[in-house]
Structure formats: C-alpha cells, structure tokens
Amino acid sequence: MEIQEQLPQAPVENRLNFKGDGGSLFGIYLINFLLIFVTLGIYYPWARARMLKYIYGETSFYGSRLSFHGTGREMFVGFIKAIVLFGIFYSIIIYLFLSMSEAQQNPDPENGTPIWMYFLGIYSLLILFMATIVPLAIHGALKYRLAKTSWRGIRLGYRGDRGRLYVIFIRDLLLSLITLGVYRAWFEVNLKRYIMSQVRFGDVEFRFKGDGLDLFMIHFKGIILSFLTLGIYSFWYATDIYNFNVNNIRVVQKDREFPLRSTATVSDIFELLVINWLMVTFTFGIATPWAVARQLKFYLGNALFDTGFDPNLIVQTEADYNDALAEDLSDMFDLGIV
Amino acid sequence: MLKASFFDGISSQQREVVIVFKGDTLSFEYVDIFGTSIHLHWKNGEIIHEKHSHGTHRKISFKSNELVFLELYDQDFSELDAWLKDQEVDNRKYALFMSRGLLVTFLVLILGFFPLLYFVGLPLMADYASENMPVEYEQKMGNQMSASLLASMDEVKVKSTYADSFVSCFPDKFRIPVKIHVVKSDILNAYALPGGHIFVNTRILEACKTKEEFAALLGHEIGHVQLRHSTKAIMRSVIGNILLSVILSDFNAMAGVAAEQANKLKDLSYSRGVERSADAYSSELLRRSQLDLRGLADLFVLFEKEEKETPVSVPEFLSTHPLTKERIRTARRNATLNLGNIRPNPLMENYFRKLKSEQTKFLPGVGTYKTF
Numbered sequence: 001m002e003i004q005e006q007l008p009q010a011p012v013e014n015r016l017n018f019k020g021d022g023g024s025l026f027g028i029y030l031i032n033f034l035l036i037f038v039t040l041g042i043y044y045p046w047a048r049a050r051m052l053k054y055i056y057g058e059t060s061f062y063g064s065r066l067s068f069h070g071t072g073r074e075m076f077v078g079f080i081k082a083i084v085l086f087g088i089f090y091s092i093i094i095y096l097f098l099s100m101s102e103a104q105q106n107p108d109p110e111n112g113t114p115i116w117m118y119f120l121g122i123y124s125l126l127i128l129f130m131a132t133i134v135p136l137a138i139h140g141a142l143k144y145r146l147a148k149t150s151w152r153g154i155r156l157g158y159r160g161d162r163g164r165l166y167v168i169f170i171r172d173l174l175l176s177l178i179t180l181g182v183y184r185a186w187f188e189v190n191l192k193r194y195i196m197s198q199v200r201f202g203d204v205e206f207r208f209k210g211d212g213l214d215l216f217m218i219h220f221k222g223i224i225l226s227f228l229t230l231g232i233y234s235f236w237y238a239t240d241i242y243n244f245n246v247n248n249i250r251v252v253q254k255d256r257e258f259p260l261r262s263t264a265t266v267s268d269i270f271e272l273l274v275i276n277w278l279m280v281t282f283t284f285g286i287a288t289p290w291a292v293a294r295q296l297k298f299y300l301g302n303a304l305f306d307t308g309f310d311p312n313l314i315v316q317t318e319a320d321y322n323d324a325l326a327e328d329l330s331d332m333f334d335l336g337i338v
Numbered sequence: 339m340l341k342a343s344f345f346d347g348i349s350s351q352q353r354e355v356v357i358v359f360k361g362d363t364l365s366f367e368y369v370d371i372f373g374t375s376i377h378l379h380w381k382n383g384e385i386i387h388e389k390h391s392h393g394t395h396r397k398i399s400f401k402s403n404e405l406v407f408l409e410l411y412d413q414d415f416s417e418l419d420a421w422l423k424d425q426e427v428d429n430r431k432y433a434l435f436m437s438r439g440l441l442v443t444f445l446v447l448i449l450g451f452f453p454l455l456y457f458v459g460l461p462l463m464a465d466y467a468s469e470n471m472p473v474e475y476e477q478k479m480g481n482q483m484s485a486s487l488l489a490s491m492d493e494v495k496v497k498s499t500y501a502d503s504f505v506s507c508f509p510d511k512f513r514i515p516v517k518i519h520v521v522k523s524d525i526l527n528a529y530a531l532p533g534g535h536i537f538v539n540t541r542i543l544e545a546c547k548t549k550e551e552f553a554a555l556l557g558h559e560i561g562h563v564q565l566r567h568s569t570k571a572i573m574r575s576v577i578g579n580i581l582l583s584v585i586l587s588d589f590n591a592m593a594g595v596a597a598e599q600a601n602k603l604k605d606l607s608y609s610r611g612v613e614r615s616a617d618a619y620s621s622e623l624l625r626r627s628q629l630d631l632r633g634l635a636d637l638f639v640l641f642e643k644e645e646k647e648t649p650v651s652v653p654e655f656l657s658t659h660p661l662t663k664e665r666i667r668t669a670r671r672n673a674t675l676n677l678g679n680i681r682p683n684p685l686m687e688n689y690f691r692k693l694k695s696e697q698t699k700f701l702p703g704v705g706t707y708k709t710f
Contacts, residue, residue, distance in 0.1 A: 019391050038448045040455075057390045057397075064343070064352070064409055065390055065397065098482075105485040152352070153345040153405035202350065314350035316405075 013062050014307065016300035020058030022290025028054055029289050045079045046072030059300060061151055062311040070148035078144075089129055096122050127177075135162070135169040138195070146199065147318065152311075157318030160198035168194055185219055186212030196249065202314040207257070210248035218244055235270045242269070246303045253313065258306035264298070272298050340410060340418055342398075344368050347405035357408065359421045364398070366408070387422060456578070464573035468566050473514055473533075476569055480533020484519065487537070492522040494540065500693045501538065504549075505556060507686040508627050514563055518556070520693075526644055528555055530562040532569040545640055549683075549690035550633025554620050557634075561619030567612050617665060621672050628681040631673035638666045 032047035049072040056068035100118035139162045146156040172187035189212045196208035222237030246262035276291040340357045344366065355366040362382045369375050380400060388397040396415060399407035410418070468476075501518035516534045523539035530536050536559045546552040562568060617634065624631050 024392075038445075057388065063411075064345075065395065067397075067404070069404060101486075102478075102482055105482065150405055152350040153347040153407060154350050155405070312349075312351045316348050 012307075013060060014305040014309070015061070015303060016066075017060045018055070018058060018293070018297040018300050019060055020055060020293055020296070022287070022293045024054065024058075025289035025293050042076075043072075045075035048072070049075060055296065056149065059296075064152045067150045068148055069150065070144065074144075078140075085133070092125065093122065096125070127173075131170050131173055135165045138169075138191075139165050142195065142199075151201075152314070154202040154314050154316050155318040156202075157200040158195075158198055159200060160195060165194065182216070185216035188212075189215055192245075200318055203253075203317050204314055205252040207250040207252060208248055209250060210244060215244060235266050235273065238273070239264055239266045239269045242299070242302070249303070251305065251309055253309060256308065258309050261304045261306070262302055263304055264302040268298065268302070340415070341413060342366070342408040342410045344408050345406065346370070347403055355408070357410075357418075359417065364421070382422075460577055461570075461574055464577050465570055467577070468569040468573045471569065476514070476566070477533035479569075479572075480531045480535045483531050484517075484535040484537075487531070488519065488521075494520045494522060497540075497543070497693055500689050501556075504552070504686060504689040504693065505560075507683060507689065508553075508557075508560075508623060510623060510626065512560065512564060514566075516560055516563060526641070528559055530559045530568050532563075532566070532572060534563050536560070536563065543693060545644065546637070547640075548633060548636065549686050550624070550630045551637045551640065552633075552690055552693070553624055553627065553629055553686070554631075554634035554637045557620030557623040558616045558637075560623065561616035562612075565612075565615060565619065567616065614665070617669070621669065625672075625676055625679065627683070627686075628679055629683065629686075630680050631669065631676045635666055635669035635673055638669060642666075 028051055032043070032050060035043040036047055049068075049070055052068045052070065056066040059066045096118060100115065100122075103113060103118065104115060139158075139160060142158040142160065146158045149156045168190055172183065172190055175183040176187050189208070189210045192210065193208045196206045199206045218237070218240045222233065222240060225233035226237055242264050243262045246260050246264075249260040251258045251260065272294060276294060279287040280291050342355055342357055344353045344355045345351075346353075346368075349371070351371075353368045355368050357364055357366045359365075363379050364382075364385070365377065365379045367375060367377050380398075384401050386399045386401055386404065388399070389395070390397065393415070394411065396410040396418065397407055398410070399405075497520035498518055501520055502516075505516055505518060512534070514534045516536060519535065519537050520543060521537055521539060524541050525539055526541050526545060528536065528538045528542050536556065538555075538559075542555065543552070546555065621631055621634055624633060
C-alpha cells in the first residue's frame with residue numbers, strides 16, 4: 001500500500017471532477033436555511049457565496065481546485081437591487097390583475113377598458129420584462145461570476161457586449177414568437193455561440209459550433225418520441241441535449257482548437273435521473289443535497305478535454321470585476337448558470 | 339517539510355516547491371520564467387489557509403493577492419496544522435471567546451427580534467396601515483371581496499333590501515356606510531367584510547325572535563365594520579404572508595397572497611378583546627336607538643341554547659365569538675340600566691316583520707327561495 005501511494009502516476013484529470021459529498025452539502029444547506037430564516041432573508045447572498053465557495057473548492061481540474069472569490073457583501077448590493085426591480089414589476093402585475101377583476105365584476109361597456117386590453121397589457125408587460133431584464137441578467141451574471149472564478153490563479157472572464165446581447169436576444173425572441181416557438185432552437189444556439197465566444201480563461205478562448213437545425217431536430221425528435229413512448233425516450237432526449245451542448249464546445253489555446261468530448265451515455269443519464277428521483281422522493285426531499293452532488297459530478301465530469309490541451313500554459317489576462325447585480329437577478333429567474 | 343505546488347498568479351504553470359516552517363514564517367523557493375531563483379517568506383498573519391475535501395486538500399494563499407497561492411494534497415499535514423495552531427495560541431482563546439460571545443449575542447438578538455417583529459411589529463404595522471387607509475379604498479377592497487363571495491352564494495335580494503331599510507332606522511350616520519347581504523345558509527352565522535359589507539345567513543335571521551335581537555346582531559357586526567376589525571385582520575394576514583414569502587425567498591407566492599384573502603374571510607377569528615368592543619358598540623347603538631338592550635343578552639342566550647340543541651350546525655359562530663357567561667352578564671347589567679330608555683319603534687318593527695315574513699317568496703327576483 002505504502003509503495004502504491006508514492007507512485008506519482010495519477011491518471012490525468014482532463015475534466016472537471018466534482019469531489020464534494022452530499023453530507024457536506026447537506027450541512028451547508030441546513031445552516032444556510034436556518035440563517036436565512038432567522039435573518040428574514042437578508043443572509044441569502046452570504047448563503048449563496050458559501051455554497052459556491054464549497055462547490056468550486058471541491059471541483060478539481062488537472063489536479064488543482066477551482067476557486068470562487070465572490071463575497072456575500074458584494075452580492076448583497078445586487079440582491080437588494082434585484083428585489084426592488086422585482087418588487088416594482090410584481091406591483092404593476094398585481095395592480096393590473098386587480099383592476100382586471102374589478103372590471104370583470106362591474107363591466108362598463110361604454111367607458112370601461114375591455115378585458116382583452118388587460119390581457120394584452122399583462123402579456124406585453126411580461127414579454128417586455130423578459131426582453132429587458134433577461135439579457136441584463138445573463139450579461140451581468142456571467143461577468144461577475146466568471147471574474148470571481150479562478151483556477152491555478154488564472155481568472156476567467158466574460159468580455160461580451162451588453163448591447164450586442166440585447167440585439168441577439170430581442171431579435172431571436174421576436175422571431176421565436178412569430179414562428180410560434182419553432183425558432184427557439186436557433187435562438188438557443190445563437191445565444192450560446194455569442195456567449196461562448198466571449199468567455200476567457202486567461203488566454204484560452206472558447207467557441208460553440210452547434211447548429212440550430214441539429215438542435216431543432218433533437219428537440220423535434222425528442223418531444224415526439226417521448227410523447228409516443230410515454231416518456232421513456234426522454235432519457236435519450238436528455239442525453240442528446242447534453243451531448244449536443246458538450247461536443248460542440250471548442251477550446252482555443254495558442255491558435256489551436258480542441259474539441260470537448262462528452263462521455264455521457266443513455267444508461268448513465270437513466271441511472272442519474274431515476275436514482276436521484278427515487279432518493280429525493282422517498283426521503284421527502286431530505287436527500288436533495290446528495291442528489292445535487294451526484295448531478296454536479298455527472299454534468300461537470302462527463303466533458304473530457306482533449307489531450308492536446310496544455311493546462312500549464314495558460315497566462316493571466318482578465319481583470320477583476322465587482323458588480324454583482326445580475327448574480328441575484330439570474331438566480332431569481334433560475335437561469336442555472338454554473 | 340511539506341511538498342506543494344506554487345502558482346504565481348501570472349501563469350498556470352505548476353511549480354513544485356518545498357515548504358519550510360521557521361518561527362512565524364513559512365518559506366519556499368521557486369524558479370521564475372527567466373530562470374531566476376526566488377525565495378518567498380510569508381508570515382502567519384499574511385496568509386489565508388483553506389481546507390477542502392475534509393482536510394485532505396489544502397490551499398495557502400497570500401492575503402493581499404489571493405491568486406498567488408500554494409496547493410497541497412495527499413500528504414501528512416500534521417506539521418502544517420501544528421504550525422498554524424502554534425501561531426494562533428496567543429490570541430486564539432480570546433478570539434474563540436469573542437466569536438462565541440458574539441455568536442450568542444447575535445443569535446439572541448435575532449431570535450428575540452423575529453418573534454418581536456412577528457407578534458408585535460406586524461400587528462402594529464397592520465393596524466397603522468388599516469387606520470390610515472382611505473375609506474374609499476377599504477370600500478373598493480370590500481366590494482371586490484363581497485362580489486367574489488357572492489358568486490358562490492345564494493343571496494336573497496329582497497331580504498337584503500329590507501335589512502338595509504332596517505339598518506336605516508338606526509339614528510346613527512355611519513362613517514363607513516353599511517350594506518347587508520342576506521344569504522341562504524343553514525349555518526348560524528353572520529360576519530363583516532371590510533368596507534361595510536355584512537353577511538347574514540338565513541339561519542340566523544330565522545333564529546332571531548325579536549327586532550331587538552336582530553338589531554343587536556347587526557349592531558355587533560356594524561361595530562366590527564366601523565372599528566375596522568376585518569380590515570385589520572386582513573392586513574395582518576397579508577403583511578404576514580408577504581413577510582413569510584420574503585423570508586423564504588418565494589417571490590411567486592407574493593402575487594398569490596392578495597387573491598387568496600377573500601375566501602378566508604368567513605373564517606376570520608377575532609380576539610376576545612375585539613369581540614368585546616364590538617359588543618360595546620352594539621349596546622351603545624341600541625341605547626342610542628332607544629331599543630331594549632336585552633336583545634343582546636337574548637342573542638347570546640340564543641346561541642348558547644342552539645349550541646346545546648344542535649351542536650353540529652352552530653359551532654362556526656361560536657368558535658369565532660367566544661361566548662362566555664361574563665359576556666351575557668355584562669349585557670344583562672347594561673340592559674337593566676337602560677330599562678327607562680325604551681321607546682317603541684314601529685318602523686323598525688315593520689321591516690323586521692317583513693324580513694321574517696314568508697311573503698317574500700312570492701316576490702319577483704327571489705327565485706326558488708323557500709322559507710326554512
């Protein structure tokens with residue numbers, strides 16, 4: 001045993017390897033929940049920072065851990081701004097709903113606003129809110145989160161332009177609305193393509209080579225077959241989506257492009273989803289942290305970096321950035337940016 | 339001596355170094371990109387030490403630039419732990435005491451603050467909000483709530499009209515105008531919504547044998563309206579719900595809060611104090627109307643009797659109105675004091691007869707209404 005441990009030949013860790021365990025996550029969840037409760041929610045940003053610090057610190061890549069440098073204090077300011085923004089939005093929506101129900105009860109056919117006007121108002125307000133806040137949230141969250149992430153002392157970063165993101169987002173949102181959702185696949189791909197091209201990892205860059213039509217076919221096939229097979233095909237569907245997202249990423253280092261390669265199989269995804277579901281259901285949610293740990297391990301760990309990629313050659317290029325408004329905005333939308 | 343990987347914050351190049359501890363300083367040596375050998379000495383106070391994976395993986399970073407750090411793994415860390423502990427020993431006890439003391443103070447403050455806010459601050463906020471709410475707004479809220487309640491109920495409109503006329507016989511001009519809704523129900527109950535809407539179940543109307551009893555009942559509910567009891571209760575519930583959803587960060591729930599309220603109204607419960615002040619309002623109103631105050635006492639007796647006879651259909655009124663011997667005694671005492679102040683009121687009597695009369699079932703607009 002002693003001799004084996006001293007052998008330096010560890011396998012190359014060419015993927016993000018989550019080494020955390022459900023027990024530790026459970027402890028963090030529990031303490032966070034209690035503190036959020038007794039502080040009437042004010043602790044939330046600190047809870048988030050704590051959770052991210054743990055997850056990043058337990059994620060290993062070529063033998064070194066990731067680091068999250070954000071603090072609760074930075075995110076607190078963003079948290080307050082996000083609450084105010086959402087507060088205003090919800091007040092308007094609630095006000096419209098109340099006036100609508102009043103108009104319904106006391107219809108005034110001559111001077112009153114017709115009901116469909118209220119529906120139109122609420123609907124367009126929702127879309128307007130989506131179109132203005134979501135790009136802001138994506139942009140800000142990426143900028144803050146990546147600037148606060150480092151590996152071997154090398155910062156990640158997001159160099160995207162907010163205006164450009166707005167143009168892509170609003171253009172594709174409109175196209176998706178007009179085509180009744182058919183364009184959604186292209187929307188997703190265009191957004192990923194732009195965002196990915198603006199991500200930096202020191203002097204390493206990324207590209208997304210996915211094609212809208214391919215994604216559309218995956219969605220199309222997935223939805224139809226899942227429906228026909230009463231949901232059984234959804235495991236193949238989920239695998240296709242994961243593989244599409246991973247296999248289309250290119251890592252660019254010193255003018256050389258390396259692909260990421262997904263190792264996820266249908267049986268892996270089946271096992272992950274079914275066991276997680278059983279765990280969470282039969283413990284009435286108590287096992288959620290263990291399920292989250294399994295999920296992180298799976299989603300991070302199944303994207304292999306090419307052997308041509310050299311983890312020792314990355315050079316620092318990105319500056320620090322402290323505005324955390326969108327970190328919390330994106331959280332409220334549940335955008336799921338890891 | 340410990341083995342570590344050093345990262346200089348400029349490139350990702352991994353440099354194997356050996357750490358030596360001496361006094362309060364940790365030292366190591368590395369070769370930079372120009373081939374120069376560099377010695378670094380970090381004092382204990384200048385570093386941040388982090389443990390990962392249950393302490394099997396360590397990170398020692400330089401405080402003023404976290405991107406410059408040492409990474410240590412898979413070895414015996416007892417030397418490092420001893421060094422860290424050794425350096426801390428002077429201020430450790432004090433720090434521990436301070437941190438524990440601070441934590442306890444903080445927890446006590448928070449734990450005290452939370453119930454204080456919920457049980458004292460919340461009612462105060464709600465009362466302030468309802469007292470300063472314009473009557474028009476209260477009426478608007480009441481109109482909506484009563485409309486949504488009435489949608490699922492069978493209102494006897496003719497009786498409601500007579501009941502309104504009955505109310506107009508009171509000499510008072512009410513600050514918040516009152517509108518009575520007589521609704522079909524076998525439950526012995528009457529309740530007040532904000533903004534002057536009072537719901538009277540047919541069952542309770544049937545149970546009232548004299549106009550004084552009915553006047554006492556309405557007086558009690560009008561008391562709830564004028565003293566804004568239901569508005570206060572709703573405000574408490576709304577503010578409580580909003581507070582809870584903020585705590586639980588459940589932003590979607592906030593939208594639902596407002597809508598939920600209307601249905602809960604029937605089950606609103608008031609404290610004894612609130613009931614007593616509504617009783618007092620009722621007997622004052624009866625006194626000013628020169629009616630026999632025994633009506634209120636009779637009403638209470640009626641409920642008491644109903645409870646004994648048919649325990650199944652009554653409890654709703656009873657559960658929200660704590661009927662006590664004391665309440666009956668107070669009503670009787672007030673009635674005795676008022677005996678010299680009674681004048682007949684034929685108009686009120688007339689409306690009460692009409693309310694009780696079976697004729698209403700033949701009037702248009704009453705539909706299939708049939709007396710009990």
